[in-house]
Amino acid sequence: MQALFWMTAGLLCLAPGLSSAQRPRPCRSPPLYTGSLTVGTQNEKLWAVGKYAYDAVNQRVHLGEMGLYNNNSYVYNTLFLFDEGVLYEIHRHNRTCVKKALQSDFHPMEVPKDAAFVSQVVLGSSSSPGQGLLVNNWWGDIPGTTGHYLVSFTEFGCFPVSALSQTKDFGWVSISYYDNILGAEPSWFIPPPFCEDATLVENKDGKVTDFFSVFH
Numbered sequence: 001m002q003a004l005f006w007m008t009a010g011l012l013c014l015a016p017g018l019s020s021a022q023r024p025r026p027c028r029s030p031p032l033y034t035g036s037l038t039v040g041t042q043n044e045k046l047w048a049v050g051k052y053a054y055d056a057v058n059q060r061v062h063l064g065e066m067g068l069y070n071n072n073s074y075v076y077n078t079l080f081l082f083d084e085g086v087l088y089e090i091h092r093h094n095r096t097c098v099k100k101a102l103q104s105d106f107h108p109m110e111v112p113k114d115a116a117f118v119s120q121v122v123l124g125s126s127s128s129p130g131q132g133l134l135v136n137n138w139w140g141d142i143p144g145t146t147g148h149y150l151v152s153f154t155e156f157g158c159f160p161v162s163a164l165s166q167t168k169d170f171g172w173v174s175i176s177y178y179d180n181i182l183g184a185e186p187s188w189f190i191p192p193p194f195c196e197d198a199t200l201v202e203n204k205d206g207k208v209t210d211f212f213s214v215f216h
Contacts, residue, residue: 035054040173111151
């Protein structure tokens, strides 16, 4: 894992080979799609793999994952309804739900407008058509913190490929995205019937419920 972070940080030392006229511009991903992801952290406390559904129009995200946190395995299924300000922890094995107040705003999947372009690279090979994927790498500061991020998006379609972000609890967090497909089933974003009677649970000990809190 340490080698991954050093190798990725090395991208920042590459001098962009594109002229200002050719340089890519920040972009936003399609408004509705599904995909898979893996998550790992620099301090090796967390590893996870899962699937997600993304709906920017209605500000909804459904995340299903399994992983290890502090050497303990877990399975998690979470529905974020940002427009309603709630989060559902869905436990299908016993048909129960936990409903919490969602204490963060929806952030569309995009390259921030103030991100600095780092480089354009080909994943795989550029020797023949179809052997590689053209991606753009971007660097920036995380608002409200002293942390930084490095993200990669496809040149065509603006789909996320990878993200590195600096956090207080985990150090650098690495997320890889793959198998993205346009469109999503509406049922992904609707709480199951057994969640209808779930009551809102207040957070304890000052803990904040946001997107990253579901990974542990």
